[in-house]
Amino acid sequence: MTSLHSKIAAALKSRENRLIRRRLSDPDADAGLVDFHTNDYLSLSHSDELRRLFLQKLQSAPEVLGSGGSRLLVNGHGHTALEARLAAFFDSPTALVFNSGLDANVGFFSCVPQPGDVVVFDEYIHASVHDGVRASRAKDAQFAFEHNSVSSLGELLLRLLNERPGLRTGENSAFVAVESLYSMDGTIAPLTEIVELAETLFPRGNCHVVVDEAHATGVYGPQGRGMVAMLGLERRVLARLHTFGKALAATGAVILTDEPIRDYLLNYARSLIYTTSLNHANIVAIDCSFDFLENGTAARLSAKLLDLSIRFIDALQDLVERDGIPPTLLSLPPHLTTVSLGRKRATPIVPVFTSRPRPLSAHLRAKGMNARPITWPTVPKGLDRVRVCLHSGNTSKEIDSLAREMAEWAKGEMAASAAKAGDALRLQSKL
Ligand SMILES: Cc1ncc(COP(=O)(O)O)c(C=O)c1O
Structure with a gap:
C-alpha cells in the first residue's frame, strides 16, 4: 500500500469508527x-403525463444528444430560449443556466464578491456557498449568523459596518446568502425582514441579498415561482437560484439576476466557463417541467x-x-x-x-x-x-x-x- 493509500484508509476507518462513513x-x-x-x-x-410530454417534445426537438461544449463555445438555441423563458416566468431581468445548483453557487460566490467585500451567510447555508466563498477574493471576510435570526444578522452587519469604513461609504459591498427553505430543517427564511434590514442598514444599496430557492422551487409561490416571488421581492434581491434537480425532475439550475452580473458570470464563473453545458435532452426536460408549472399542475x-x-x-x-x-x-x-x-x-x-x-x-x-x-x-x-x-x-x-x-x-x-x-x-x- 502506498503512503497515500494508507492515509486514505485511516481517514475512512476513522469515519467508520465514528459512524459517519458515507456509502452509496x-x-x-x-x-x-x-x-x-x-x-x-x-x-x-414518476408522472406519466410529464414523461409523455417529454418523449413527445424529444421526438420533434431539432437537437437531442450532447450539447457540443461549454456555453461559450456552443450556445444552443434551446439553451438561449430556455433562459428567455425563465427570465420572463420569474420576472427577472436575465437568467443564466448552470449545470447544477452546486456549480451555480460555486460560480457566483467565487467570482462576484470583490476585494474588500464581505460575505455573510446563515449558519445552515448549503455547502456549495461555502465552496464558492472559500475560492473567492472575500475568503478572509466571511461570517455566519445564527440560523434564521434577523437580530443575529443585524448585530453582525452593524459590527462589520463599524469595523469597515468601505462598507459605510458604499465603496465595498456586503452579500447576505440565505436559502428560502432550508434543506435539513424545513425552516423558512424571514426573507422580507432580511431584505428590509439590508436596505435600512445600507442605505447606499451596497448590501446584496442572494436567495437560494433550491428546495422551494415548484413548491412555493405563484405557479411554484418560489418565495421571493411569493413575497414580491424580485427587485429587492441581487440574485436568486432555482434548481431543476429537485421538484422539477431534471438537472441543472438557473441564476436570476441583472444584466451586468450575468455578463460578469459569463466572463468569470469558472464552473460555467470550463464545463460542457447541459445536454439538449435535459433542456427539453426542463422546458416540460416549466410547462407543468405554467399550466397549474x-x-x-x-x-x-x-x-x-x-x-x-x-x-x-x-x-x-x-x-x-x-x-x-x-x-x-x-x-x-x-x-x-x-x-x-x-x-x-x-x-x-x-x-x-x-x-x-x-x-x-x-x-x-x-x-x-x-x-x-x-x-x-x-x-x-x-x-x-x-x-x-x-x-x-x-x-x-x-x-x-x-x-x-x-x-x-x-x-x-x-x-x-x-x-x-x-x-x-x-x-
Ligand atoms: C440549498 C441547496 N442549494 C444548492 C444545491 C445544489 O443543487 P444541485 O443538486 O442542483 O447541485 C442543493 C442540493 O443539495 C441545495 O440543497
Missing part, C-alpha cells in the same frame, strides 16, 4: 420502499403536498403526546408544531429529531419505508434526526403509517429501557 445505497435494496427521502417533492419523476400537486405535510405533523405530534414519548426519542421542531398566523407552516421537509436516527430509520425500512438518518457532520452535533421528505405522490395511508411506525418504534425503545432499568433494580435488591 444499493439500488435494489431501495426498490419498492415508500419514498420519504428524495427531493422529488412533486413526484414529477405544479400548484395543484404542491397544494396536495402541503396538506400531506400538515397531516403528518399533526399525526406524529398527537402520537408523541398520547404515548408520552420523550423528546430524546422523537420530537418535532417548534416551527412545525406552533401555529403562526392561524395556520401551521407546511413544508415538504420534516426533521424528526431523535438521538437514535439509524435504528429508527432501520425500523422504518423494515416496514417498507425509506426515510434517511441524518447525523453530524451534515447537521450540528446533538441535532441528529430522521429527515422525512414528503411528496405529492404519497398517499394519506402512507403518511399515517409513517407516523404510526415512528411511534411504535419509540414505544419499543421505551419498553426496552424500562425493562433494562427493572433488571438493574432487581439485581441491586439481590445484592
Whole structure:
C-alpha cells in the first residue's frame, strides 16, 4: 500500500469508527420502499403525463444528444430560449443556466464578491456557498449568523459596518446568502425582514441579498415561482437560484439576476466557463417541467403536498403526546408544531429529531419505508434526526403509517429501557 493509500484508509476507518462513513445505497435494496427521502417533492419523476410530454417534445426537438461544449463555445438555441423563458416566468431581468445548483453557487460566490467585500451567510447555508466563498477574493471576510435570526444578522452587519469604513461609504459591498427553505430543517427564511434590514442598514444599496430557492422551487409561490416571488421581492434581491434537480425532475439550475452580473458570470464563473453545458435532452426536460408549472399542475400537486405535510405533523405530534414519548426519542421542531398566523407552516421537509436516527430509520425500512438518518457532520452535533421528505405522490395511508411506525418504534425503545432499568433494580435488591 502506498503512503497515500494508507492515509486514505485511516481517514475512512476513522469515519467508520465514528459512524459517519458515507456509502452509496444499493439500488435494489431501495426498490419498492415508500419514498420519504428524495427531493422529488412533486413526484414529477414518476408522472406519466410529464414523461409523455417529454418523449413527445424529444421526438420533434431539432437537437437531442450532447450539447457540443461549454456555453461559450456552443450556445444552443434551446439553451438561449430556455433562459428567455425563465427570465420572463420569474420576472427577472436575465437568467443564466448552470449545470447544477452546486456549480451555480460555486460560480457566483467565487467570482462576484470583490476585494474588500464581505460575505455573510446563515449558519445552515448549503455547502456549495461555502465552496464558492472559500475560492473567492472575500475568503478572509466571511461570517455566519445564527440560523434564521434577523437580530443575529443585524448585530453582525452593524459590527462589520463599524469595523469597515468601505462598507459605510458604499465603496465595498456586503452579500447576505440565505436559502428560502432550508434543506435539513424545513425552516423558512424571514426573507422580507432580511431584505428590509439590508436596505435600512445600507442605505447606499451596497448590501446584496442572494436567495437560494433550491428546495422551494415548484413548491412555493405563484405557479411554484418560489418565495421571493411569493413575497414580491424580485427587485429587492441581487440574485436568486432555482434548481431543476429537485421538484422539477431534471438537472441543472438557473441564476436570476441583472444584466451586468450575468455578463460578469459569463466572463468569470469558472464552473460555467470550463464545463460542457447541459445536454439538449435535459433542456427539453426542463422546458416540460416549466410547462407543468405554467399550466397549474405544479400548484395543484404542491397544494396536495402541503396538506400531506400538515397531516403528518399533526399525526406524529398527537402520537408523541398520547404515548408520552420523550423528546430524546422523537420530537418535532417548534416551527412545525406552533401555529403562526392561524395556520401551521407546511413544508415538504420534516426533521424528526431523535438521538437514535439509524435504528429508527432501520425500523422504518423494515416496514417498507425509506426515510434517511441524518447525523453530524451534515447537521450540528446533538441535532441528529430522521429527515422525512414528503411528496405529492404519497398517499394519506402512507403518511399515517409513517407516523404510526415512528411511534411504535419509540414505544419499543421505551419498553426496552424500562425493562433494562427493572433488571438493574432487581439485581441491586439481590445484592
Ligand atoms: C440549498 C441547496 N442549494 C444548492 C444545491 C445544489 O443543487 P444541485 O443538486 O442542483 O447541485 C442543493 C442540493 O443539495 C441545495 O440543497
